[in-house]
Amino acid sequence: MRIVIADPLAYSDSFERALRAALPSTDFVRWPDLADGAEYDLLVAWHLPKEMIAVPRSLRAIFCFGAGTDQLLNDPRIPADLPIARLQDQGQAEQLLDYAMHAVFARLHDDVATRADQHARLWRLPHRQNRTRGSLRTAVLGLGPLGLHVARGLSAAGFPVSAWSRNPRRIDGVACLHGDEGLGPCVDGADVVVNLLPSRHETKGILSDWLFSRLAPGAYVVNLGRGDHLDEEALRAALDRGWLGAAWLDVFSVEPLPPEHWFWRHERIRLTPHRAGLPTPQGVAASIAAVVAALEQGRRLPGLVRSGEAD
Amino acid sequence: MRIVIADPLAYSDSFERALRAALPSTDFVRWPDLADGAEYDLLVAWHLPKEMIAVPRSLRAIFCFGAGTDQLLNDPRIPADLPIARLQDQGQAEQLLDYAMHAVFARLHDDVATRADQHARLWRLPHRQNRTRGSLRTAVLGLGPLGLHVARGLSAAGFPVSAWSRNPRRIDGVACLHGDEGLGPCVDGADVVVNLLPSRHETKGILSDWLFSRLAPGAYVVNLGRGDHLDEEALRAALDRGWLGAAWLDVFSVEPLPPEHWFWRHERIRLTPHRAGLPTPQGVAASIAAVVAALEQGRRLPGLVRSGEAD
Numbered sequence: 001m002r003i004v005i006a007d008p009l010a011y012s013d014s015f016e017r018a019l020r021a022a023l024p025s026t027d028f029v030r031w032p033d034l035a036d037g038a039e040y041d042l043l044v045a046w047h048l049p050k051e052m053i054a055v056p057r058s059l060r061a062i063f064c065f066g067a068g069t070d071q072l073l074n075d076p077r078i079p080a081d082l083p084i085a086r087l088q089d090q091g092q093a094e095q096l097l098d099y100a101m102h103a104v105f106a107r108l109h110d111d112v113a114t115r116a117d118q119h120a121r122l123w124r125l126p127h128r129q130n131r132t133r134g135s136l137r138t139a140v141l142g143l144g145p146l147g148l149h150v151a152r153g154l155s156a157a158g159f160p161v162s163a164w165s166r167n168p169r170r171i172d173g174v175a176c177l178h179g180d181e182g183l184g185p186c187v188d189g190a191d192v193v194v195n196l197l198p199s200r201h202e203t204k205g206i207l208s209d210w211l212f213s214r215l216a217p218g219a220y221v222v223n224l225g226r227g228d229h230l231d232e233e234a235l236r237a238a239l240d241r242g243w244l245g246a247a248w249l250d251v252f253s254v255e256p257l258p259p260e261h262w263f264w265r266h267e268r269i270r271l272t273p274h275r276a277g278l279p280t281p282q283g284v285a286a287s288i289a290a291v292v293a294a295l296e297q298g299r300r301l302p303g304l305v306r307s308g309e310a311d
Numbered sequence: 312m313r314i315v316i317a318d319p320l321a322y323s324d325s326f327e328r329a330l331r332a333a334l335p336s337t338d339f340v341r342w343p344d345l346a347d348g349a350e351y352d353l354l355v356a357w358h359l360p361k362e363m364i365a366v367p368r369s370l371r372a373i374f375c376f377g378a379g380t381d382q383l384l385n386d387p388r389i390p391a392d393l394p395i396a397r398l399q400d401q402g403q404a405e406q407l408l409d410y411a412m413h414a415v416f417a418r419l420h421d422d423v424a425t426r427a428d429q430h431a432r433l434w435r436l437p438h439r440q441n442r443t444r445g446s447l448r449t450a451v452l453g454l455g456p457l458g459l460h461v462a463r464g465l466s467a468a469g470f471p472v473s474a475w476s477r478n479p480r481r482i483d484g485v486a487c488l489h490g491d492e493g494l495g496p497c498v499d500g501a502d503v504v505v506n507l508l509p510s511r512h513e514t515k516g517i518l519s520d521w522l523f524s525r526l527a528p529g530a531y532v533v534n535l536g537r538g539d540h541l542d543e544e545a546l547r548a549a550l551d552r553g554w555l556g557a558a559w560l561d562v563f564s565v566e567p568l569p570p571e572h573w574f575w576r577h578e579r580i581r582l583t584p585h586r587a588g589l590p591t592p593q594g595v596a597a598s599i600a601a602v603v604a605a606l607e608q609g610r611r612l613p614g615l616v617r618s619g620e621a622d
């Protein structure tokens with residue numbers, strides 16, 4: 001088994017050590033350190049390198065070095081029948097939960113207003129009572145492995161959670177809604193909405209004026225899905241008229257986010273450079289090892305994705 | 312039983328309703344709406360009103376409308392043998408835990424650096440890996456009911472916790488240290504230190520240069536105790552040389568914090584106007600009802616405080 005790694009993040013010592021420990025008899029090569037026309041079995045990449053003209057005919061699968069697969073599903077260089085398996089990394093799921101938790105606590109404490117009061121040197125109690133976790137409604141969009149972990153984690157921490165997916169789901173302690181007619185009821189009155197949907201034609205622009213208008217006043221929008229989920233002009237309008245409290249954005253339609261983009265300087269936006277959930281050496285190694293074992297045994301690949309299938 | 316309420320926060324409808332529901336046969340009077348020389352049994356106050364010359368001889372106890380009692384213990388108008396019972400309010404404890412959790416998540420995500428990068432329009436990954444809860448060391452100073460709740464809550468959320476108290480304690484999942492020699496080991500290498508000590512002679516200035524120098528680089532200091540716990544000049548020096556990451560301050564030596572104080576405008580300080588843990592109607596009513604029952608039955612008052620005894 002020969003595996004080609006084509007992701008700079010995976011070139012670090014810690015990733016290499018974890019991969020070699022998990023798959024000691026595997027031949028790992030970094031792209032493009034391989035001979036012209038070299039054959040290999042598995043390609044590990046988040047997106048295909050620009051300079052890669054085609055994948056070799058020997059290729060048996062692509063391992064997506066990340067949770068979102070749209071950038072591979074939409075790549076014309078990849079044959080439609082080539083299996084794509086995506087990363088399943090518990091460490092990444094935990095980071096995304098921590099990011100969501102941070103945003104939820106910021107909403108609980110009305111962080112934007114708190115900082116504005118400090119800036120204005122205002123000593124005041126805007127409310128006689130602080131909000132409690134049980135009073136703060138959260139909504140999670142997307143119930144893939146990551147959304148599921150975030151929904152369960154928020155619920156375990158004591159926040160009421162509703163969640164939305166394409167198909168029906170049941171999760172203890174989470175109000176699950178699905179399908180077109182379920183989206184509105186899922187987000188109605190939510191104080192925080194956390195998006196972890198995959199990027200698909202039907203989810204484009206789902207963070208829209210229609211959705212924002214259903215949230216509670218002062219709600220926070222947390223985008224951990226893809227940049228194209230967000231209607232940017234609707235966000236700006238909802239922030240500027242004070243309807244939304246803040247937006248926490250980790251993903252963008254163009255990455256890196258261009259320096260001239262208004263997101264950078266908006267006082268109600270907190271942005272991070274697509275780093276809310278980074279793959280971990282242990283998680284990547286375990287996930288690749290599971291895919292390799294399935295390939296060798298002719299089993300269905302864990303984390304297998306087809307266009308429109310992942311949720 | 313006649314109870315005089317002398318705290319503006321307690322004058323709201325929600326507090327009055329909760330009190331009347333918990334103690335239906337009690338006569339509640341707001342200070343100063345009572346006749347000259349009127350007798351009463353229990354005074355509810357966070358501090359004695361300035362205009363109050365003396366407490367009546369009929370007074371059997373003072374109920375401190377807050378967790379910290381120094382402002383009453385140090386008041387010469389209160390006879391030394393008059394029992395003081397302090398608020399024991401689970402809702403307040405939960406708010407303080409939430410405040411600490413928010414600060415801990417902010418440290419986990421290096422919030423000050425994240426915001427600085429955004430301000431500079433820098434798209435970069437400072438680290439290849441995000442920190443995990445299990446790697447973030449927290450230290451809680453003070454193991455009264457509030458410190459205990461915070462220590463347990465941080466530990467339950469997956470953060471390693473050490474805690475410090477005057478006398479030895481044992482708490483599942485928390486590394487407990489005590490006494491003068493225990494303070495250093497408690498805070499050594501901590502990423503966040505949360506102060507919930509009472510204000511006493513021996514705890515004054517405990518958030519000192521000596522303590523800061525033992526923390527991990529970039530640590531956050533969270534002061535939920537009293538303003539006099541903090542050596543302000545040591546804090547400024549440690550923040551400005553970049554040793555401390557941030558300070559989250561809810562309590563101050565002078566309250567309201569004067570508008571000219573440097574805390575307001577320091578970019579590494581997040582301040583709140585002594586509101587991290589507000590008394591709740593249900594918690595106050597239950598706590599006062601417990602004190603009233605103990606008074607009527609001649610039992611030791613719950614939450615009884617004597618100078619230097621509370622921890």
